[in-house]
Amino acid sequence: MQIDFELLHSKLEALKNKYQNLTYLETDPICFPKQYKDPLDIEVVSLISCLFAYGNVKSIQGFLRPLFTLLGPSPFQTLQEAGSNYQTLFQKLQGYRFQTKKDNQNFFQTLVRIISESKNKSPLWESKFLDQAGKFQEESSLQNFQRFWEKELQTTLGKKPLTYGLQFLIGKSTTNSPKKRLSLFLRWMVRTSYPDFGIYQKIKPNQIPFPLDVHIQKLIQILGITSRKSFRSSDAYLIKDFFLKIKPDDPLLYDFYLTRVGIIEKCKASYQEGVCEKCYLKEICLVVPRGIEPRLQG
Ligand code: SF4
Known part of the structure; x- marks a missing residue:
């Protein structure tokens, strides 16, 4: 699948704007x-x-x-x-x-x-x-x-x-x-x-590997970034290289914000109407049936 980098970038920015807030730190061990x-x-x-x-x-x-x-x-x-x-x-x-x-x-x-x-x-x-x-x-x-x-x-x-x-x-x-x-x-x-x-x-x-936790592993599959189902240490660098195309100096910029989709929004990596309808990634997520218009624009 061809990835629309411009659209992906705009959705990631929307996620960042939503979760770049101190109150969301409590949901992460970085607190x-x-x-x-x-x-x-x-x-x-x-x-x-x-x-x-x-x-x-x-x-x-x-x-x-x-x-x-x-x-x-x-x-x-x-x-x-x-x-x-x-x-x-x-x-x-x-x-x-x-x-x-x-x-x-x-x-x-x-x-x-x-x-x-x-x-x-x-x-x-x-x-x-x-x-x-x-x-x-x-x-x-x-x-x-x-x-x-x-x-x-x-x-x-x-x-x-x-x-x-x-x-x-x-x-x-x-x-x-x-x-x-x-x-x-x-x-x-x-x-x-x-x-x-x-x-x-x-x-x-721009040297460090992308932390492939369980939430990121699911998201990179349903966003069409990888077709792999299991991951090795080299994949953590391949995923970092993918995000270099969006942020050449800071490819891990969106890691914290993407993991909120799993931790806070409770993404199940399959279409769940109540969850996916509100998701900022809906437009680019492969598990969402096409033809369903997003109710919430990111
Ligand atoms: S649209 Fe649904 S399945 Fe896709 S990332 Fe969002 S919550 Fe997860």
Whole structure:
């Protein structure tokens, strides 16, 4: 199918105008790092929020909210000062879905150790994505970051292999999966405009993979952007390349707004009259029967 880029662009702009509003941040895990000003707090809270951002919004928030209350007004400082007292700090920490209570304690013990060695220098982890020449590489940068964490978690566990929960949390450096939670973390760290933070300066917004979460995976199919049904890490870059044609400097601009169609509008990726009639993407969505005039123009 031939895509009408001008029409797609105008619909994406309409979505952006609708959802570029602070009240909609509450429906996204970015609401957690948004509560902090210091880049060190923002980076630490962003990483934790993204790694645990799987499952439904209610359970993600139900786990993260008490955790960040526990970490106080400066999570970076709390973790930095925790030292050997980390066990007391995380005594009440619960498990979350695939992570047992013990997995979470091991993860935070690792984070405490990494942060205590960080010398208060922001950014903490941009260099972990880069190659030896300080460059971001599509084929290896996210894997570099995962390898760094695998090694650090291994240090915490001693001779034991990573548990399923810990491996799931950081993802496997050797698999071909789209690495959507790390892509989201990069989006928050690299993009400079709303709603993201622009803390990483060496990686450019037009280099990073599109976060292919479940909502985006459905939307890119029903908007005719891809015919793929399953996704690999290379697809996250192909989708980013598609959006480069619309926004050459900032291809992930519409990610936050597109995911609202799934999260807020409850798009089911099939025609549901009550939902689709109000959708700003109706005119360009392939599952909408043609001949039905949109009642609401975007
Ligand atoms: S028109 Fe319906 S199916 Fe298509 S994107 Fe909108 S809500 Fe989803």
